Amino acid sequence: xxxxxxxxxxxxxxxxxxxxxxxxxxxxxxxxxxxxxxxxxxxxxxxxxxxxxxxxxxxxxxxxxxxxxxxxxxxxxxxxxxxxxxxxxxxxxxxxxxxxxxxxxxxxxxxxxxxxxxxxxxxxxxxxxxxxxxxxxxxxxxxxx
Numbered sequence: 001x002x003x004x005x006x007x008x009x010x011x012x013x014x015x016x017x018x019x020x021x022x023x024x025x026x027x028x029x030x031x032x033x034x035x036x037x038x039x040x041x042x043x044x045x046x047x048x049x050x051x052x053x054x055x056x057x058x059x060x061x062x063x064x065x066x067x068x069x070x071x072x073x074x075x076x077x078x079x080x081x082x083x084x085x086x087x088x089x090x091x092x093x094x095x096x097x098x099x100x101x102x103x104x105x106x107x108x109x110x111x112x113x114x115x116x117x118x119x120x121x122x123x124x125x126x127x128x129x130x131x132x133x134x135x136x137x138x139x140x141x142x143x144x145x
Contacts, residue, residue, distance in 0.1 A: 028144075
């Protein structure tokens with residue numbers, strides 16, 4: 001489920017169905033927008049009007065707004081690693097792998113030099129334990145028990 005869970009009506013219902021259709025010991029891969037990423041890539045709603053992005057990368061720091069306020073603005077849910085683990089374990093999955101993926105920067109506007117510089121910085125961030133948790137997506141691999 002690559003960037004799906006944030007769009008379903010019921011996370012529990014979706015994951016319950018995934019658990020049901022998987023064979024015993026079957027695995028599932030889930031990616032979802034990361035709560036700790038700098039930009040909200042799904043945009044936001046202001047007075048029911050969608051605002052897609054700023055500079056081609058999303059809405060800066062919306063993902064860091066407290067949940068009670070952010071839920072009124074967001075166009076899709078975002079998750080921390082802890083929240084996704086909780087959702088999966090609640091349905092009976094055991095977690096095999098957790099990782100964070102840096103953004104591909106394919107929509108970033110600007111010069112090639114700027115994009116290359118940002119990509120180099122992200123490659124460095126991926127290797128630093130605390131900073132790698134700020135990737136654009138959280139990725140989990142889980143197993144049906």
